Amino acid sequence: xxxxxxxxxxxxxxxxxxxxxxxxxxxxxVGRLGGVFRVTDGLTAEFGEERCFDTPLAESxxxxxxxxxxxxGLRPVVEMQFDAFAYPAFEQITSxxxxxxxxxxxxxxxxxxxxxxxxxxxxxxxHHSDSSEAYYTHTPGLTVLTxxxxxxxxxxxxxAIALEDPVIFLEPKRRYWSxxxxxxxxxxxxxxxxxxxRHGADATVVAYGSMxxxxxxxxxxGTEEGYDLEVVDLRSLAPFDSETxxxxxxxxxxAVVVHEASTFGGYGAEVAARLSEECFHYLEAPILRxxxxxxxxPPPMLEEYHLxxxxxxxxxxxxxxxxxxxxxxxxxxxxxxxxxxxxGP
Amino acid sequence: MxxxxxxxxxxxxINPDGSPSTAIGLTMPDDGELVGxxxxxxxxxxxxxxxxxxxxxxxxAVYPSAGGQEACQVGAALxxxxxxxxxxxxxxxxxxxxRGVPPVEVLSLLRGEWHCGYDPRHWxxxxxCTPLAxxxxxxxxxxxxxxxxxxxxxxxVFLGDGATSEGDANIALNFAAVFEAxxxxxxxxxxxxxxxxxxxxxxxxxxxxxAIGYGLPGYRVDGNDVVAVRAMVxxxxxxxxxxxxxxxxxxxxxxxxxxxxxxxxSRYRSPDEAESWVERDPLIRLETYLTDRGLLDQPRRDxxxxxxxxxxxxxxxxxxxxxxxxxxxxFKYVYxxxxxxxxxEAAWLTEEQELPS
Numbered sequence: 001x002x003x004x005x006x007x008x009x010x011x012x013x014x015x016x017x018x019x020x021x022x023x024x025x026x027x028x029x030v031g032r033l034g035g036v037f038r039v040t041d042g043l044t045a046e047f048g049e050e051r052c053f054d055t056p057l058a059e060s061x062x063x064x065x066x067x068x069x070x071x072x073g074l075r076p077v078v079e080m081q082f083d084a085f086a087y088p089a090f091e092q093i094t095s096x097x098x099x100x101x102x103x104x105x106x107x108x109x110x111x112x113x114x115x116x117x118x119x120x121x122x123x124x125x126x127h128h129s130d131s132s133e134a135y136y137t138h139t140p141g142l143t144v145l146t147x148x149x150x151x152x153x154x155x156x157x158x159x160a161i162a163l164e165d166p167v168i169f170l171e172p173k174r175r176y177w178s179x180x181x182x183x184x185x186x187x188x189x190x191x192x193x194x195x196x197x198r199h200g201a202d203a204t205v206v207a208y209g210s211m212x213x214x215x216x217x218x219x220x221x222g223t224e225e226g227y228d229l230e231v232v233d234l235r236s237l238a239p240f241d242s243e244t245x246x247x248x249x250x251x252x253x254x255a256v257v258v259h260e261a262s263t264f265g266g267y268g269a270e271v272a273a274r275l276s277e278e279c280f281h282y283l284e285a286p287i288l289r290x291x292x293x294x295x296x297x298p299p300p301m302l303e304e305y306h307l308x309x310x311x312x313x314x315x316x317x318x319x320x321x322x323x324x325x326x327x328x329x330x331x332x333x334x335x336x337x338x339x340x341x342x343x344g345p
Numbered sequence: 346m347x348x349x350x351x352x353x354x355x356x357x358x359i360n361p362d363g364s365p366s367t368a369i370g371l372t373m374p375d376d377g378e379l380v381g382x383x384x385x386x387x388x389x390x391x392x393x394x395x396x397x398x399x400x401x402x403x404x405x406a407v408y409p410s411a412g413g414q415e416a417c418q419v420g421a422a423l424x425x426x427x428x429x430x431x432x433x434x435x436x437x438x439x440x441x442x443x444r445g446v447p448p449v450e451v452l453s454l455l456r457g458e459w460h461c462g463y464d465p466r467h468w469x470x471x472x473x474c475t476p477l478a479x480x481x482x483x484x485x486x487x488x489x490x491x492x493x494x495x496x497x498x499x500x501x502v503f504l505g506d507g508a509t510s511e512g513d514a515n516i517a518l519n520f521a522a523v524f525e526a527x528x529x530x531x532x533x534x535x536x537x538x539x540x541x542x543x544x545x546x547x548x549x550x551x552x553x554x555x556a557i558g559y560g561l562p563g564y565r566v567d568g569n570d571v572v573a574v575r576a577m578v579x580x581x582x583x584x585x586x587x588x589x590x591x592x593x594x595x596x597x598x599x600x601x602x603x604x605x606x607x608x609x610x611s612r613y614r615s616p617d618e619a620e621s622w623v624e625r626d627p628l629i630r631l632e633t634y635l636t637d638r639g640l641l642d643q644p645r646r647d648x649x650x651x652x653x654x655x656x657x658x659x660x661x662x663x664x665x666x667x668x669x670x671x672x673x674x675x676f677k678y679v680y681x682x683x684x685x686x687x688x689x690e691a692a693w694l695t696e697e698q699e700l701p702s
Contacts, residue, residue: 050493056523061482061516065524068486071471072494088512095476096483102678103460103472109681141679164681239684
């Protein structure tokens with residue numbers, strides 16, 4: 001069955017609501033309209049206004065009331081219409097959603113999901129294309145998930161709704177229309193783990209959300225240039241599955257971290273720092289980041305200059321000091337020296 | 346919409362001089378209840394002073410006093426039924442204690458031991474909220490969920506005059522109105538947001554008038570008349586519970602003390618101003634009324650004072666016990682299961698603690 005990511009998300013919401021009557025869906029335009037991206041299409045018609053409804057237009061109100069509903073035993077799944085429109089809810093998310101379990105020593109938990117379409121690449125005008133993940137990953141208590149495939153969109157959202165912890169569920173909006181052959185319902189790997197999407201021996205490309213497909217394209221193109229790239233899809237930004245990612249980097253000895261968000265202070269910096277700490281003796285080169293420019297998100301006519309793409313990923317790969325590697329293999333399991341002395345393309 | 350315009354004169358059942366008054370829709374409770382309210386007020390004031398003393402002694406990190414506002418907090422908390430929830434702020438410790446939560450648990454936050462020391466679900470009392478007005482939305486959400494389940498639960502949200510300027514206060518009023526949620530917003534207008542007077546918060550004739558814009562009824566009550574506060578909050582909670590929708594109450598009162606022990610009120614208000622509110626003291630007026638009615642004689646007064654003294658001593662003793670929170674507990678309640686990152690930090694912290702100093 002061919003489904004888009006948007007349809008998979010819609011089906012996940014539908015199935016969660018059908019399975020658990022405590023699940024309620026609300027936000028702006030999610031009712032009769034079915035959401036501006038149609039992710040909630042048909043839910044009000046099937047489950048009624050009590051289960052899927054429109055709220056007044058205030059994101060802080062949407063998240064704040066979701067907190068109260070979760071306190072009373074419901075499992076709210078709320079939609080923020082666009083990434084940058086979630087900022088009015090920032091205080092509720094950071095001061096309450098993230099902290100309620102901790103504040104009450106586990107006596108009050110908040111099983112709720114905040115869905116946020118994020119990222120650019122759709123020609124959106126100002127405030128419609130932010131990659132705001134680092135704000136959330138820097139907040140202890142939040143689980144931050146982002147699917148990169150259609151099957152994951154379904155499976156990870158179902159899992160997110162079932163978790164007892166609050167989840168920031170970041171949906172790569174430029175992939176809403178990506179298609180895949182998937183039989184739904186489906187269950188993929190546990191949502192808080194990273195998955196290797198492509199095995200390769202030369203370098204690890206760490207990506208998430210919209211950049212998973214871009215990284216896979218880069219890996220495919222890289223073969224023509226003589227690179228055998230491994231692609232890791234993080235899926236969960238918080239918690240960070242360092243075990244899977246570090247194991248990959250120890251095998252390949254090189255890593256590039258890719259995201260749409262501005263590079264400075266971005267999530268990639270955390271990934272690079274952690275991998276450096278955990279894989280230092282296996283590394284042939286410093287870990288490089290390929291991120292957006294450190295500018296406010298550009299207008300549509302300029303966004304192509306901002307966003308990472310295949311060429312930029314391969315350029316970073318080519319800068320992984322292929323010529324400068326020492327001749328002697330580093331200490332370790334001996335699996336890391338495969339590229340020593342290689343001459344670049 | 347005319348019916349939404351509040352009466353400017355705050356409703357009052359006992360005048361500042363202790364003489365009885367009347368207010369539309371509010372009735373004087375029976376004698377037993379009146380004496381009970383007095384007993385609670387005396388205990389509340391004694392508790393508040395004890396907490397202030399404990400702060401001076403270093404037993405509490407900080408204490409925002411409810412001095413002068415005891416009638417608001419006692420009256421509002423006693424208006425709740427067991428199935429109702431309340432959403433207090435950091436200044437509402439007296440209300441939470443009045444609800445029955447053990448003082449040593451309530452003071453956990455201000456003691457610096459842990460953020461919320463009591464079980465919110467058991468006491469149907471949300472954690473004391475510091476970011477102003479943010480908890481109002483939680484109250485609205487909980488009320489909406491209760492209504493959806495056809496439960497007999499209403500919600501009382503505590504706000505201050507300063508908090509009414511926050512976005513979340515306004516969003517909460519609007520969401521409550523649109524959701525027809527069973528919520529009563531109880532605004533203690535104590536005239537100051539730390540140092541900033543009400544005149545710098547709003548151009549509304551009164552805070553009760555703010556309700557009109559949301560299509561909600563607004564009411565004013567004399568916040569130093571515990572009898573009127575209790576009667577009004579109870580009535581509006583009952584109406585909300587019966588499907589009458591939300592309401593806003595402005596309780597007009599005065600913060601007799603500084604914002605907290607760390608504040609210096611003499612920098613922004615004159616002693617004369619506070620002095621003028623002494624004449625409207627919530628305790629003295631009820632005492633006068635009860636004495637005039639022959640419901641309170643000296644032996645009974647002494648009994649009540651002695652009970653309050655015993656209560657204060659129990660608070661003092663409970664707070665005098667040194668507590669040493671376990672650093673390992675830092676990692677315990679961040680997620681349902683600690684993440685690999687937290688486990689490694691916990692192990693590292695344990696190792697650090699075991700190092701010889």
